[in-house]
Amino acid sequence: MSQNFDLVVIGTGTAARVAAMRTRAAGWSVAVIDSKPYGGTCALRGCDPKKMLIGAASAVDHARRMRGKGVVGEPQIEWRDLIAFKRSFTDPVPEKHEESYTAKDIATFYGEARFTGANSVEVGSTILEGKHILIASGAKPVTLGIPGEEHLIDSEQFLTLEVLPERIVLVGGGYIAAEFSHIAARAGAQATILQRGGRMLTHFEPELVGWLMESFETVGIDVRTGTEVTGIEKIGTGYRVAASSGGQSVTIEADVVVHAAGRVPNLDGLNLEAAEVAVKDGRLQLNAHLQSVSNPAVYAAGDAAASGPPLTPVSSHDAKVVVGNLLEGNEHEPDYRGVPSVAFTLPPIAAVGLSEQEAHRQGLKFRTKVEKVPTWFTARQAAEPVYGFKVMVEEKTDRVLGAHLVGPHADEVINLFALAIRHDLTATALKQTMFAYPTGASDIGYML
Numbered sequence: 423m424s425q426n427f428d429l430v431v432i433g434t435g436t437a438a439r440v441a442a443m444r445t446r447a448a449g450w451s452v453a454v455i456d457s458k459p460y461g462g463t464c465a466l467r468g469c470d471p472k473k474m475l476i477g478a479a480s481a482v483d484h485a486r487r488m489r490g491k492g493v494v495g496e497p498q499i500e501w502r503d504l505i506a507f508k509r510s511f512t513d514p515v516p517e518k519h520e521e522s523y524t525a526k527d528i529a530t531f532y533g534e535a536r537f538t539g540a541n542s543v544e545v546g547s548t549i550l551e552g553k554h555i556l557i558a559s560g561a562k563p564v565t566l567g568i569p570g571e572e573h574l575i576d577s578e579q580f581l582t583l584e585v586l587p588e589r590i591v592l593v594g595g596g597y598i599a600a601e602f603s604h605i606a607a608r609a610g611a612q613a614t615i616l617q618r619g620g621r622m623l624t625h626f627e628p629e630l631v632g633w634l635m636e637s638f639e640t641v642g643i644d645v646r647t648g649t650e651v652t653g654i655e656k657i658g659t660g661y662r663v664a665a666s667s668g669g670q671s672v673t674i675e676a677d678v679v680v681h682a683a684g685r686v687p688n689l690d691g692l693n694l695e696a697a698e699v700a701v702k703d704g705r706l707q708l709n710a711h712l713q714s715v716s717n718p719a720v721y722a723a724g725d726a727a728a729s730g731p732p733l734t735p736v737s738s739h740d741a742k743v744v745v746g747n748l749l750e751g752n753e754h755e756p757d758y759r760g761v762p763s764v765a766f767t768l769p770p771i772a773a774v775g776l777s778e779q780e781a782h783r784q785g786l787k788f789r790t791k792v793e794k795v796p797t798w799f800t801a802r803q804a805a806e807p808v809y810g811f812k813v814m815v816e817e818k819t820d821r822v823l824g825a826h827l828v829g830p831h832a833d834e835v836i837n838l839f840a841l842a843i844r845h846d847l848t849a850t851a852l853k854q855t856m857f858a859y860p861t862g863a864s865d866i867g868y869m870l
């Protein structure tokens with residue numbers, strides 16, 4: 423059985439949804455396909471459920487920091503109840519998404535999508551013919567190629583654990599390790615991070631990450647940098663993780679071992695050869711319009727495209743670019759200037775624009791203001807000892823090149839710097855803006 427559409431979308435995550443809804447609104451016939459429940463990573467297995475857990479961890483952390491400062495009692499996380507609270511958000515998502523597609527007359531298909539030709543995709547026994555096909559299949563944990571890899575659980579499984587294990591080892595030291603260890607530690611688990619690199623959170627500025635490490639230490643997270651995991655062995659009800667650190671072999675026992683070692687485009691099982699969609703080193707070969715260089719009917723967006731950083735707002739942006747190109751011809755290219763990023767540790771760390779190293783590499787002339795400011799009011803009123811920033815401003819143009827924050831409200835204030843960078847607002851304009859006081863934003867003037 424074969425059905426024809428103007429656009430066939432592989433996936434139902436952020437990128438897929440934006441593309442499907444917008445092309446349908448323009449009158450196109452559209453189909454979406456997913457092998458997992460509808461909604462994608464962010465809503466079901468990533469940002470949103472993670473943020474619900476961080477919310478509880480943050481409440482507990484704040485109350486503990488305020489002990490002896492007017493707040494009494496020992497708040498605790500009841501993990502099972504917290505997971506139930508998280509599910510009150512995630513469980514209804516697939517059905518709501520399905521209903522919204524059906525309401526718009528977008529055809530819904532369930533199962534693994536597999537190309538069978540340049541313009542055709544198979545789902546079960548159904549062939550979908552598309553004038554255009556969008557690959558919005560997201561990302562998956564990178565294969566580590568170590569013995570016992572099958573014992574790792576991924577972020578999706580971690581976020582659905584009904585019982586929090588006592589000893590948790592996280593393989594890798596990026597976003598997932600940082601966020602999950604902060605949640606786990608506040609909930610009473612012993613978290614150990616085994617990070618191959620010389621420091622944690624390499625997407626963020628070294629000084630700020632250095633200041634943030636104090637918060638890992640305070641809650642007893644065992645961070646071991648320069649430590650590469652080499653194998654995992656099942657022992658009794660738990661696991662023994664083998665790693666190499668400074669030429670020495672080390673082992674550590676755990677009840678659960680979590681994959682936090684990076685994610686790569688998920689192109690598994692798509693049978694891209696059948697559509698002559700070129701792939702190199704695990705990445706789709708796309709032109710500047712997010713179109714396959716070898717099959718003009720095929721576009722990609724979001725984590726699958728790996729054109730910009732693998733973040734939700736980027737998936738949405740990519741999809742809008744692709745829709746523009748589908749509806750108006752190849753007129754649009756992604757613009758990743760000023761994409762803010764936050765690791766939701768407690769406190770959060772955030773970045774937008776260039777790193778100081780990248781600004782130097784580009785030969786730009788700029789001034790940098792970098793300071794640890796635990797005595798500022800914002801930090802003191804929150805009883806939070808970690809607060810600091812680094813901001814770079816170009817000498818000639820007065821443009822903000824990059825802003826980096828750690829501490830209370832960093833996750834919100836970074837968006838104001840994102841606005842400035844994306845719309846070429848000058849540092850002077852930011853300084854002249856009146857921000858409500860006392861808020862995180864009211865510190866911006868002193869950071870410039």
Ligand SMILES: Cc1cc2nc3c(=O)[nH]c(=O)nc-3n(C[C@H](O)[C@H](O)[C@H](O)COP(=O)(O)OP(=O)(O)OC[C@H]3O[C@@H](n4cnc5c(N)ncnc54)[C@H](O)[C@@H]3O)c2cc1C
Pocket residue numbers: 432433434435436437438455456457458459461462463464465467468469470472533534535536558559560561577578598688690691692723724725726732733734735737
């Ligand atoms: C734990 C975690 C926390 C995160 N937190 C944040 C955050 O706080 N902020 C942020 O900006 N980003 C965060 N991210 C990243 C963010 O979730 C992703 O960048 C974003 O969700 C990608 O959206 P997408 O539409 O490209 O792909 P996805 O949402 O991953 O959608 C891809 C869909 O395609 C389906 N699919 C794949 N292959 C096939 C196939 N062959 N056939 C049918 N269906 C298929 C999948 O089942 C999936 O539903 C987080 C990621 C993780 C893992």
Ligand SMILES: NC(=O)c1ccc[n+]([C@@H]2O[C@H](COP(=O)([O-])OP(=O)(O)OC[C@H]3O[C@@H](n4cnc5c(N)ncnc54)[C@H](O)[C@@H]3O)[C@@H](O)[C@H]2O)c1
Pocket residue numbers: 566593594595596597598599601616617618619623624649650651652681682683684685731732733763764765766
């Ligand atoms: N808040 C957010 O925006 C957020 C949260 C979670 C995930 N994400 C997205 O998901 C992606 C994946 O997250 P992640 O934390 O898995 O990856 P990451 O790229 O942030 O960090 C992975 C780390 O694992 C280390 N590593 C790799 N192999 C190792 C090994 N064998 N032993 C020890 N360390 C090893 C690497 O050195 C690297 O520093 C991120 O790039 C991010 O874009 C975003």
